[in-house]
Amino acid sequence: xxDWSVELTPRAEKAVKRLDHSVRKPVAGTYAVNMSxxxxxxxxxxxxxxxxxDLGSQTGRxxxxxxxxxxxxxxxxxxxxYALKAEAEAVRRGEIKTRRLDEITAALGxxx
Numbered sequence: 001x002x003d004w005s006v007e008l009t010p011r012a013e014k015a016v017k018r019l020d021h022s023v024r025k026p027v028a029g030t031y032a033v034n035m036s037x038x039x040x041x042x043x044x045x046x047x048x049x050x051x052x053x054d055l056g057s058q059t060g061r062x063x064x065x066x067x068x069x070x071x072x073x074x075x076x077x078x079x080x081x082y083a084l085k086a087e088a089e090a091v092r093r094g095e096i097k098t099r100r101l102d103e104i105t106a107a108l109g110x111x112x
Contacts, residue, residue, distance in 0.1 A: 042067065 044052075052063035090096045105111045 049063070052066055055061075055066055056063050087096065091098055102111070
């Protein structure tokens with residue numbers, strides 16, 4: 001049997017922690033989900049709402065389920081993108097020290 005490990009990215013680690021906190025031990029073949037919820041009202045174009053309703057009808061899930069799934073899967077990307085933007089702006093303002101690529105390769109002994 002092989003012995004190996006996987007190093008998770010911060011984004012993947014966050015997703016695993018969220019999963020660990022939301023799923024409890026199986027009970028009779030199902031999982032009990034522990035989720036505290038809040039209400040958010042969202043206005044959607046009629047065609048998008050109709051598509052969500054149609055998807056729900058086909059799958060037996062609610063439109064709310066799919067909206068929640070979409071937000072959960074996309075929010076990490078948004079947080080990451082805005083953090084990168086803020087960091088880039090801080091670099092441009094000179095608040096974060098940077099190094100040129102040639103300096104890094106020389107420091108690592110990678111210059112040819």
